[in-house]
Amino acid sequence: MIYADDSIMRKGFPATAGSKMLENFIAPFTAEVLTRLDEPAERAVLSEFGLSAPGELPSPLLCNDVFGHVRRQAAKQGLCYLRPTYGTVSRYGLIPTACSMDQIGVAAKTPSEAFALLDKIRCGDDCRPPAAPPRRAAVTPPYADVYDSVLHILAYAEISANISRYDGVKFGFRAEGYTDLDSLYTKTRTEGFGLEAKLSAMMGCLVLSREYYEIYYEKALKIRAAVKSALSFDEYDILELPVESHLAVLCGLPSLTVDGVQLAADAGGEAWLRKAVGL
Amino acid sequence: MMKKYEAMAKLDLPEDERRWIAGLAEKLLEGFAVLNDINLPQAGDAAPPVPPTDALRDDVAVKAFARDDILAAAPERYDGYFQIPKTVV
Numbered sequence: 001m002i003y004a005d006d007s008i009m010r011k012g013f014p015a016t017a018g019s020k021m022l023e024n025f026i027a028p029f030t031a032e033v034l035t036r037l038d039e040p041a042e043r044a045v046l047s048e049f050g051l052s053a054p055g056e057l058p059s060p061l062l063c064n065d066v067f068g069h070v071r072r073q074a075a076k077q078g079l080c081y082l083r084p085t086y087g088t089v090s091r092y093g094l095i096p097t098a099c100s101m102d103q104i105g106v107a108a109k110t111p112s113e114a115f116a117l118l119d120k121i122r123c124g125d126d127c128r129p130p131a132a133p134p135r136r137a138a139v140t141p142p143y144a145d146v147y148d149s150v151l152h153i154l155a156y157a158e159i160s161a162n163i164s165r166y167d168g169v170k171f172g173f174r175a176e177g178y179t180d181l182d183s184l185y186t187k188t189r190t191e192g193f194g195l196e197a198k199l200s201a202m203m204g205c206l207v208l209s210r211e212y213y214e215i216y217y218e219k220a221l222k223i224r225a226a227v228k229s230a231l232s233f234d235e236y237d238i239l240e241l242p243v244e245s246h247l248a249v250l251c252g253l254p255s256l257t258v259d260g261v262q263l264a265a266d267a268g269g270e271a272w273l274r275k276a277v278g279l
Numbered sequence: 280m281m282k283k284y285e286a287m288a289k290l291d292l293p294e295d296e297r298r299w300i301a302g303l304a305e306k307l308l309e310g311f312a313v314l315n316d317i318n319l320p321q322a323g324d325a326a327p328p329v330p331p332t333d334a335l336r337d338d339v340a341v342k343a344f345a346r347d348d349i350l351a352a353a354p355e356r357y358d359g360y361f362q363i364p365k366t367v368v
Contacts, residue, residue, distance in 0.1 A: 028348050086329045100327055149311050160288065167289070169361050174354030181364050185289045193290075199300050201288035202281060203307060209284070219314045221325035228328040252329040267329065 002117070004041035005063035007050065007095040008104065010034055017095040018048040021166045021173045021192035031093025033062060033104055033121045046070070049097050049159065051196035060108040060117055066098045066155055068246060071257045074107045075243045080259075082106045082114040085267045086252030088122050098158035101151075101249050111258055111277040118270070130237065134272045136263075137236035143227050147246040150227075153207050153220040154250075160204020163197060224250050233266040238276045 004010070007017040009027035016022040034041055044061055046054035046069075053069045059079055063070055074081040083105035091102055104121070108114035143150075168174035168188030175187035193201070207216040228251045233239075241247055241255070241262040248255035248264045255264040256273045265272040281301050285292055292300065346359060355362040 025352060028344060028352065143317065146313050146317060149313055152307060153311060153314075168354055169363055170349075171352035172354070178364060181366050182289075184364055186291050189289050190291050195296060195299065198288070198290055198292065198296065199303060201290065202284040202300060203304060205284040205287040206281075206304070207311075209287070216311055216314065218325060219317070222319055223314065223317055224328060225324050225326050226319050250328065 002037060002039065002041045003044040003058040003061040004031075004034060005050075005061065006043050006045045007064060007097070008033060008041075008062060009093040009095065010040070010043075013043065015095060016045065018045050018050075019166075019192070019194065019197065021163075021189075021197075022095075022171075023173060025172050027093075029093060032090035033093070036121045038120070048194045048197055049095075049163070049200075051097075051159075051194075051200060057107050060106060060113055062104055062106060062117070062121065064094060064097060064102050064104055066101045066249060067151070068244065068249065070105075070107060071262070072243055075257055075260060079107050079109060080111050080114055081257040082108070082111070082118055082273075083248060083255050083257075084118055084122060084270060085254045088124070088254070088270070089118075090121075090123060096162045098155040099162065100158060101155065101252075103249075103252075111256060111274075112279055114256070115270075115274055115279060130272055130275050134237035134265075134276050135235070136238040136240055136276065138240040139236075141227065141239065141241075141245075141247050142230040143223055144245070144247070146223060147227075147250060150220045150223050151246040151250055152203075153216050154224065156200050156203040157207050157217050158204070159197075159200040160202075160208065163193070163201055166192060168192070227251060233269070237265060237269070237272045239264045 006015060008031045009015040011027050011030040013027055015025055015027040044058050050064055050066060054073055057073055057077060065071055071081045083103060086103050089104045094104060096102055106114045106117045166172055167185045173192040175191045178184035178187050206212055241264055243257055243262050245262055253264045253267055254270045254273055255262050263273055263276055281304050350356045353361050
């Protein structure tokens, strides 16, 4: 049995992304990733739009993980979490959270199981098969102290834009007792969103506002670009990172969290990760 | 301060939620202040880490979703349209 987070749509079945806002939503089409599986996936409801820590994870599990909640929970349970290079797995049919970082990954009991599942769902093959054992390094990547803030600023901005579609008009929950269009929007969003979604919507409005755009959002974008351009995989193939590090998510790199460490490779370097764990 | 962004986000929070969010927002903004200490080597660009690539399909008409399928998900509908409160009185 393979599980899929409730934000991955399967035609004719509920897809709530863990939110009251979508409690009655029935998916009108099936996510590309699910069409690649040999069997229908079982629904697993984690947390609202992946914004908070999930409970016990089923395994193997397909899910998006922007904030690292799933990665940390997987590590806590002794599972591994494989996050492929950004764009490797289709996001068609994934209810969006933060589009520049959304990426369906795999939580599984072993790296072998995770890579086997990735092989089923990915588009294309590993593009850089390594000839030699990977060189590992535990160096601190550039600007490491600010990844958490950069990730939160960018994610809040994108989440705020993405969840603006939930207004009680086209799909999902609609509050009762509204008097006009504005109160329909406001009552629906106030009653339909949980606290973390409300926080994200408000913080997104803040970092994108005229007062704060340059000092928060634009600066975060520039730091992310600077991190990516300063990051070099010339002297090593695998970067050993703490489980908590957001480097891979920010830069779209593949990473494998296993045995209490997060291994990251250059974009498209899933083959290095396989080699690093003896596969 | 957060009241302004609450309105922009189309929310009208109960007082306990407003206090919780204001407290958390204050901590988040303290954390975001570290960005001010970062001097980037040059003007810096804001390009995404993975450059977008075109994945254009052939310019041909394809059948999208049927109107009824889309309307089936709407909380309220009327005569083939999404129904909302009257906006022109």
